[in-house]
Structure formats: C-alpha cells, structure tokens
Amino acid sequence: MTAAIQNLDLKTKIVVACVGMFVAAIWLLAHDVAEEIRDDVTSVISAEQAALVDHITDSLEEESKLRINTLKDIASLITPELMGNNERLGEKLAAFKHVGRLFNLGLSVVSRQGIGVADFPALNGRAGYDFSGEDYFPMIMAGRDVAISRPRLGRFSSRPIVLLAVPIRGPADQIIGILVGSNSVSDSDFFTEIIPRQSRLEGEFHIISPKDRLYVASTRKERILQPLPAAGVNRMLDRYVEGYEGSGISINSQGIEVLSSSKRIESVGWAVIATMPTSVAFAPIQRLTFEIYKDAALASLIIAILLWLFVRRQLAPLEHSAEMLNAMASGNRPLSPLPVEGGPEIRQLLDSFNKFHDRISSQKQSLRDNAEQLVLAASVFDGTSEAIAITDAEGLIVSVNKPFCRLTGYDLEELVGQNPKILKSGRHDAAFYAEMWQSIVTSGNWSGEVWNRRKNGEIYPERLTISTIYDGEGQVQRRVAIASDITTQKKAEEIIWHQANHDLLTGLPNRQRFLDLLRKDLARADGLPDRVVGVLLVDLDRFKEINDTLGHAIGDQLLLEVVRRIRSCLSETDVVGHLGADEFIVSMVDDLSTARIEATVAAIRMAIAEPFHSGSDTVHLTASIGITAYPTDGGDIEELLRNVDQAVREAKDGGRDRSCCFTESMREAGQTRLQLANDLREALVAGQFEVYYQPIIDMPSRTIVKAEALLRWRHPERGFVSPALFIPIAEETGLISDIGNWVFRQAAATARRLCDRCPYVNGGICRKAEMAGPNAPCLFQIAVNKSPRQFFSGFSHLEWAEHLRQLNISPQCISIEVTEGLLLGQHADVMERLSKFRAAGMQIALDDFGTGYSAMSYLKRFDIDYIKIDQSFVRDMTDDSSDRAIAEAIIVMAHRLGMKVVAEGIETEEQYALLAAAGCDFGQGYLFARPMPVDQFEQLVGRLDEPAALPQRSAAGE
Numbered sequence: 001m002t003a004a005i006q007n008l009d010l011k012t013k014i015v016v017a018c019v020g021m022f023v024a025a026i027w028l029l030a031h032d033v034a035e036e037i038r039d040d041v042t043s044v045i046s047a048e049q050a051a052l053v054d055h056i057t058d059s060l061e062e063e064s065k066l067r068i069n070t071l072k073d074i075a076s077l078i079t080p081e082l083m084g085n086n087e088r089l090g091e092k093l094a095a096f097k098h099v100g101r102l103f104n105l106g107l108s109v110v111s112r113q114g115i116g117v118a119d120f121p122a123l124n125g126r127a128g129y130d131f132s133g134e135d136y137f138p139m140i141m142a143g144r145d146v147a148i149s150r151p152r153l154g155r156f157s158s159r160p161i162v163l164l165a166v167p168i169r170g171p172a173d174q175i176i177g178i179l180v181g182s183n184s185v186s187d188s189d190f191f192t193e194i195i196p197r198q199s200r201l202e203g204e205f206h207i208i209s210p211k212d213r214l215y216v217a218s219t220r221k222e223r224i225l226q227p228l229p230a231a232g233v234n235r236m237l238d239r240y241v242e243g244y245e246g247s248g249i250s251i252n253s254q255g256i257e258v259l260s261s262s263k264r265i266e267s268v269g270w271a272v273i274a275t276m277p278t279s280v281a282f283a284p285i286q287r288l289t290f291e292i293y294k295d296a297a298l299a300s301l302i303i304a305i306l307l308w309l310f311v312r313r314q315l316a317p318l319e320h321s322a323e324m325l326n327a328m329a330s331g332n333r334p335l336s337p338l339p340v341e342g343g344p345e346i347r348q349l350l351d352s353f354n355k356f357h358d359r360i361s362s363q364k365q366s367l368r369d370n371a372e373q374l375v376l377a378a379s380v381f382d383g384t385s386e387a388i389a390i391t392d393a394e395g396l397i398v399s400v401n402k403p404f405c406r407l408t409g410y411d412l413e414e415l416v417g418q419n420p421k422i423l424k425s426g427r428h429d430a431a432f433y434a435e436m437w438q439s440i441v442t443s444g445n446w447s448g449e450v451w452n453r454r455k456n457g458e459i460y461p462e463r464l465t466i467s468t469i470y471d472g473e474g475q476v477q478r479r480v481a482i483a484s485d486i487t488t489q490k491k492a493e494e495i496i497w498h499q500a501n502h503d504l505l506t507g508l509p510n511r512q513r514f515l516d517l518l519r520k521d522l523a524r525a526d527g528l529p530d531r532v533v534g535v536l537l538v539d540l541d542r543f544k545e546i547n548d549t550l551g552h553a554i555g556d557q558l559l560l561e562v563v564r565r566i567r568s569c570l571s572e573t574d575v576v577g578h579l580g581a582d583e584f585i586v587s588m589v590d591d592l593s594t595a596r597i598e599a600t601v602a603a604i605r606m607a608i609a610e611p612f613h614s615g616s617d618t619v620h621l622t623a624s625i626g627i628t629a630y631p632t633d634g635g636d637i638e639e640l641l642r643n644v645d646q647a648v649r650e651a652k653d654g655g656r657d658r659s660c661c662f663t664e665s666m667r668e669a670g671q672t673r674l675q676l677a678n679d680l681r682e683a684l685v686a687g688q689f690e691v692y693y694q695p696i697i698d699m700p701s702r703t704i705v706k707a708e709a710l711l712r713w714r715h716p717e718r719g720f721v722s723p724a725l726f727i728p729i730a731e732e733t734g735l736i737s738d739i740g741n742w743v744f745r746q747a748a749a750t751a752r753r754l755c756d757r758c759p760y761v762n763g764g765i766c767r768k769a770e771m772a773g774p775n776a777p778c779l780f781q782i783a784v785n786k787s788p789r790q791f792f793s794g795f796s797h798l799e800w801a802e803h804l805r806q807l808n809i810s811p812q813c814i815s816i817e818v819t820e821g822l823l824l825g826q827h828a829d830v831m832e833r834l835s836k837f838r839a840a841g842m843q844i845a846l847d848d849f850g851t852g853y854s855a856m857s858y859l860k861r862f863d864i865d866y867i868k869i870d871q872s873f874v875r876d877m878t879d880d881s882s883d884r885a886i887a888e889a890i891i892v893m894a895h896r897l898g899m900k901v902v903a904e905g906i907e908t909e910e911q912y913a914l915l916a917a918a919g920c921d922f923g924q925g926y927l928f929a930r931p932m933p934v935d936q937f938e939q940l941v942g943r944l945d946e947p948a949a950l951p952q953r954s955a956a957g958e
Helices: 002-006 010-076 086-094 097-101 136-141 235-241 283-314 316-329 344-383 402-408 430-443 487-501 511-526 543-550 552-568 595-609 637-653 664-686 723-733 736-755 768-772 788-792 797-806 820-824 828-839 857-861 871-875 881-896 909-917 934-941
Strands: 107-111 116-120 160-169 175-184 204-209 214-218 246-251 257-265 270-277 387-392 397-400 445-453 459-470 476-485 531-540 575-580 583-591 612-614 617-619 623-630 659-661 689-698 703-715 719-721 781-785 814-819 843-849 866-869 900-903
Touching (some): 010 160, 010 270, 086 107, 235 270, 402 476, 430 445, 531 595, 543 552, 552 575, 552 583, 552 595, 552 617, 595 659, 637 659, 664 703, 664 723, 703 723, 703 736, 719 723, 736 788, 828 843, 881 909
Parallel strands (some): 623 659, 703 781, 814 843, 843 866
Antiparallel strands (some): 107 175, 160 175, 204 270, 257 270, 387 397, 575 583, 612 617, 689 703
C-alpha cells in the first residue's frame, strides 16, 4: 500500500490527500448525524413500546385484581354448612356461572384435607381428587389470602392453566376450605383480549413468570409454558427476570438483535415483555443513512474533480521540467539548465537545481579519476560477512563497512567521527573495559564477547576481535575491530537454560531453579538479622477431580489463571515456583512480625477462591497452604521443605481450604505418623487388629437386627490407636486393601456363627429361600465398611462373594457401606463393582449421608438399599430445628426412593423418639450399645429366632 502511494505523481498525491481529508470529514459528519437520528428514533420507539407495555400491564393488573376479588366475594358466601353438603355446594357454585368469563375452566372447592369437594362446570376426576400436593395448597393453609399456582398443563383439561386460590373461612376466621379458579392460558380472555392484535409497533408480546422461569402467555402460542432461555443467553431477559423494569437492546436466544421493554404485574408477580427486531425498528433509519452517505459520496466526487483540475494547472511548469530531466537522463537531450517558470516556490526549486547542476559538473572529473580505486576498496571492505570498524589513534571511527551498519543500525555518516562508546550497552562495568584496554595497550589485541546497543536501543551480543595497526615508528595508526552477531547462539542457550529450569506450562521456576533462588533469599536473610524468609506451599484442593472431570485442557487453563492470581498477591522480590500439577511454592522475605506473610497467605486464598470461568463452565477452587519460616522453623532448605510439607498436610487434614503454620507439634506428629505407618505393616501379621461390633436396632421394636463391624488396633505399646489416626495412613500406604479383606473375613466368620442360630439354617445350609421366600430379609445382617481405595486396588468382588459361598452364608447377611465421595466421581470401575455386589446378593449402604456433596443424582443412578444419617444431624436435632428438618427430609426422601434409613449416633431417648416418629427404620448409637468385642456381641445377640430387645437407657448412664 505504501509503495503504491509513493509511485503516484505529485498532483495525484495532493488530490488524494485533500479529498481524503474532505471525505473523512464529511463522512464523519454523516455518521454523527445518522447516529443522532438513530438515538432519537430509538428513544421514541422505546418510549412507545414501554407505554404499550404499561397499558398491557395495567390492564392485566386490573383483570388479576378483578378475578381475585371475585374469588374472595364468592368464598365469603360459602358457609361451613355448605362445605358439609357437596350437592348444595355444587348448586351454589353453579349460581355463579356468570363468572365463567373470568375463569373459563370454572371453579372448584377443596377441603382442608386437600380433597376436591365440588366444582362447576364439572370436569371428570376433579371432584374427589387429592390436591394437597398442589403448590397453592400449603400457601393458603399457611395463612396467605391469595395463592397463584405455577403455570402448567391441566391435569383434567389437558390445556395450559393457571390457578388462583383463596381461603374459605368459618365464623371464627379459621380456614375451612379453599376456593380455586381455573384459567386456560392458551385461550383465556384474561390474556388474549388485552394483548393488542394490531399495533403500529411490530413484534411479539409475552407474559413470563420470573419465579418459575417460563412463559405464561405469548403471541407465539408455541412458547406458552415453555421454559425461558438459560441465564446468560439473553442479557435483557435476565435483567427482566431479576426485576428490572424498562427498555433495552440485546441479542435473543435465536441470535437476533431485538428492542424490548418490560414491566411487572405486581399482583401476580409476573412480567409483561414486548420485543421487536431492531432490523424492523430501525429500517427507516437505515434508509435515511443510505441517502446521507450517497449525498456525501457525490459531494466527494465533485470536489475531487475540481481539485484535480486546479492542481494540474499549478504543477504544469514542474511537469515540463520533469520531462526535460527524463530526456537528459535517457540521453535524448544534452545536460543543460532548466527554464525557470511557474509560481515562486517552483521557480526557487528550479533555480536551486540549476546551481546543483553546475556543482556536479565541476566535481564530475574528480570523481571519475578516483572511481576505480574506490570501487576496488569498497568491494573488499563490504564483501566480507563480518562487521568491520576502523578507528584512528584517538579511538574515533574513520570507516565502517555495510555489515557493521546492518549490525548496529547506524548509517555510515552517523558513525564516522564518533567514539565506539556510543554502542555501549551498560551491561559491563568499568573493570571490564579497563581489562580490555589493558590487553589492547600491552599486546595490541583483544578478543571476547561484548554486549552492545543498536541505534534503536536493542541490546545484542557479539564476538569482538580488536587488532592494532602501527606505523613505521611503532605508533598507533589504526585499530581494526571485527565483530559477528551471536544473538541466535545466545537465544538458543537461553532457551535450553530456561527449559531446564522452568515449568513448560506456567513458565515458573521448577523445583531445582526455585531451590537456587531460595538459597539466595536465605543468604540475604542471614545478612539481615531482623529478617526472616517465609516459605509457603500452596496445594490446590481436589484439583485432580477437576482435571479428570473437565479434561487436561481446562486444567491447564486453570493452572495458568492460578499462577496469575498468586503473582498478583506477591511483590516483585517474592519468588513463586511450580513443584507439580497442583502444588506451588513461594519464597518471601519479611520482618520478624511476619505480618506481610500472613497478609499474603490470606490474599492468595481469597484470590484462588474466586470462581474460574472457562466457556460455559464455572469452577470453584480452594487451596490449602502450609507456612514455615527461616531460621525460626529450620536451618536449611531440606528441613524447611519437610516442615512446609507437614504444615500443608495438616491444613488438608483439617478440612482443606485453610492455612497452617508449622509447629513443633507437627514435627512430632509427623514422626508419630511415620512410626505408625511402619508399625501398621506388622500389625496385621502380628494379630494386633480386632473387630468390634456395634448393634443396630429396629426402631419400632428396639430389637437387634443388624451390627456394624468396626476395626480396632491394639498397639503393643500405645494401646488402642484411634481409627481416625491409622485408617488414613493405611489408605495412603495401600495397606487398606489387605486390612479391609481381613475385616470382611472376620465379619463373615461372625455371620457364619450367627447363622447357626438362625431358624432358616438346617444342617449348616441356609434354607431361607425355601422357608420364607426368595425376597425375605435375613434375620440378622452385618455391615462392613469398604474404603474407596479398595475399589481402585485391583480387588475383585468375586473374592468376597466366593468366600460367602464357601461358608454357606446368604449374601444378604452382609451389607457393604460406602461413602458419598466414592459415588461422586462416577468412575466406571466403581459403578461396575457396585453393580456386581448387588448382583451377587449383597446390599449397599451409603454412610455419613449429608456430610459431603449429597448429590441426589447418584441416588437414582446407583442401587442403594440403606442410607445412614450422619450423627452430626442426630446430635443436635432435639435443640436445632434445622438438623431435625434435614433428618426428617432424608427419611422421607429415602422411603420415596425405596430405601431404608439408619440413624447413627443416637444417645438420648429424645433423639430416639423424634427419629421413630419420623419413620426412621433402624438406629445405632450409645443409647443402645457401644462397640464391643465379638464374644460379648454374640452373647448379647442370643438366638435369632428370639431377637434380643435392648432396654431403655441413656448414653450418659453408660
């Protein structure tokens, strides 16, 4: 583009420049006028559309109030005597048939129990139907004067409907029933008469229910009762749902730009929305804009023609001179002065040229004499690939070749007479140059690598060799510097060094590089007695689950965003490194108060906790941060790394999403943990494990029908070790598989002994299927906990099923307890093995329900027989209504899904009574019995044909 402009003649350039400025000005003016008109028309159309919406809203408000008041008037005429006589009540409703215009699907009366009593006109099935599950029923029974149902498809009319309900009150103002008016959304006058059939404004009209996020009515019938587009699809629709009243322009779900207005119908909580495509609304603006631009183009063309003619006339003398010069250059005309004519500027230019012509003629002969020598010298000097500079004895440049100019960016004229110091980059100190000149002065030569600066400021490396040329008397005559650019070589070395010392994804220092930087920080702190070095280990919580679920591409994006957020919390002197997939480490120098370290930790946690957005996905991350300091917590790097790793482990064990400072107790805990891990490897072989059993009772009869097998470790020196301490160690070391199998075999052996007491067992073989039927439950069942690690350790369910078969035990005598976290991952291996456990006849119990994610979807996806309510809900349910409500909701939900419920941690009779009243099936806790050894447990159970009943007692009494 630039070359094409340069090739134009002068008059064309002038015309193009002037016309360009004129076109830019006039078209800018045209654009401003068009935009101003567009804004004015937009305001007018928006106001007109908003006024129409106000009219529709006011009309709908009046219609809604009319229907509500009519219902209240009719309800006030219904007495308790009429509520007791369905026939008279039906006749009473028929007397109000004139309200059919208001309720085109009629009226109906519902009793306090939710049963349809009477309706008019009669719809098949409406009288006698149980309406207690309808959304308006609990609202009215709770005391509301009016309730409006969620728009839906009518159960008896099979048409889209909306129900309005008011209470029927007795003499004492008590609610004795509910009067319900039904309207069809698709053909009700309540909606269709008010929306204008014809309007000067084209477009669509909708009535939406923001609470239910669906269309109640619409001029597009197919949208009635359809859900609104998802949040984020239509910006203005989202604002209307949130309560905004007004107008705006946005892109709808079909990708069309529309102008819309909205207003709320306060009495029913709905909103009226009018929409019109901007292509329709602004069509007149587009036509007017076209006319404006057309006139502007015509004016531009006329100006260009007139300007061309004017400039051509003014530049005619210059064109004549140019023709003469071309003729001279081509040899068709001898060299001669040019005629001086035209305007003052052109006459001055031609006169100057003539003077220049005279000077050239005088120097022509001199140049011809030296031409051959200059050509030879230039060919040798410029033919080499190295950059060459020649200085005099004073160090001033007298000549450079073309490669030197290309290397430095300077022209020859800019360099001649200058000192090479103009190329200094500032990277070398005075000692470097002193050593260089010492070598040049003493030996006449120097060679090495130098960082210099180009004319544009760019610093580059070069390999430089300096030689000295002496005259006949031994005095310095010239010095010659030969340089070659080694930028490519240096960049290659930098890339290799960076890849060896930095993480490829994040660009952060890797472990080795971070340790080098940390050593520098420690050395700096050693010289400042009032300074400490804080080391922070940031571990992203459950990042592997996010990576496995959303994919590594999203995971990499999250890591890059985490790096950005961590850096935003640090100062320029702080160092952050990437140790692994989800681990980052920070080194920072602080004073003895460590206030900045604490503030930085809080800032990092808050930054990472902010939601991450990737396309349509929103991800929430938390971080566990370990903190240690030098020299207070450790005297060397290895000790600091051990300490900070222990601190972050403590943060994760404490529930994640927290920070933890290293303490001496952690060091002791780590040593204890390591010792327990070593002892744990010998515990199974040495017979230090025992299985205790805690009875589970049938809530109505308080008889023992189940038990949970619980692992206990009797350490020869420490005594009983808490399972909360050694179970996580067993899972980390992989010993949990062998230990879990041992617990299962012990529980199976206990079940075998209990089966011998079962009336279904004959000759050591279970005859339950023959005696009580294949679906009859076992009289006693033992629950065995299965660690999530066992599902991924290569364990086969066939081992347990085969072991039960060898013992002649019904698989229903054993149930498998798993936790919520195992199901949330939805791993194929987990789903397959749980299905095979079920196929083998063993039942599945979901332990600690409600303490994790409690995703309802897996309750449908997996075949689960029992849900165990966590003791955290049972503990405070007598005092905390929220815990009681949660427990009752879990029981109702489980029963609806065909599952049984076991409540853990029952310790008082009050808790037992509340759970029994809520319909809980089984109970477990200190109120009934503590975990006990197998012999004591078997003695407590007794014979299975005479179940043992536990007496009433309190946990405190034990």
